Amino acid sequence: MEEQIEATAKQVVDAALCVHRALGPGLLESAYEQCLKIELINRGLTCETQQPIAIDYYGQRVEMAFRADMIVNGVVLVELKSVERIQPIHEAQLLTYLKLSDLRVGFLINFNTKLLKEGLKRMAL
Known part of the structure; x- marks a missing residue:
């Protein structure tokens, strides 16, 4: 699994x-999402977009409480942004999605940067 x-x-x-x-x-973020999905599929990966993440509230399941931008190969969660800079709230969002989805690795990708490495953050639980 780790590999x-x-x-x-x-x-x-x-x-x-x-x-x-x-x-x-x-x-816009939506343009990057569609293009990244095409790129990932062309590489032979599965890519599910706008995936609902449910929560349990006092024993009741709340479907679609959150939506992950992408889940790739069922093992990596990707949240996309096109903002001036990544804020702590964006990092908290990714960590929340990872916890609720039971996935361990995720990326926060801000495409609104001159160099993508400045907008790329990997997070793991």
């Missing part, structure tokens, strides 16, 4: 770099 997570994580970063090189900064 699959690491291989998937590498492909996510490589695919994001390709998308950023092709499109540059300044577009």
Whole structure:
């Protein structure tokens, strides 16, 4: 499982770099999401977008309490942004999604940067 997570994580970063090189900064998050999905699928990965994350509230399941931008190969969660800079609330959002989804590795990717490495953050539980 660990090997699959690491291989998937590498492909996510490589695919994001390709998308950023092709499109540059300044577009809406939704454009990057669709292009990254195409890139990941072209690499042979599964990519589910806008995946609902449920919570349990006093024994009742609340479906679609949150939505993850992407879950890749069922093992890596990806949250996309196109903002001036990543804020602590964005990091908290990713950590919350990881905890609720039972996934261990996630990426926060802000495409609105000159160099994507400035907007790329890997987080793990």
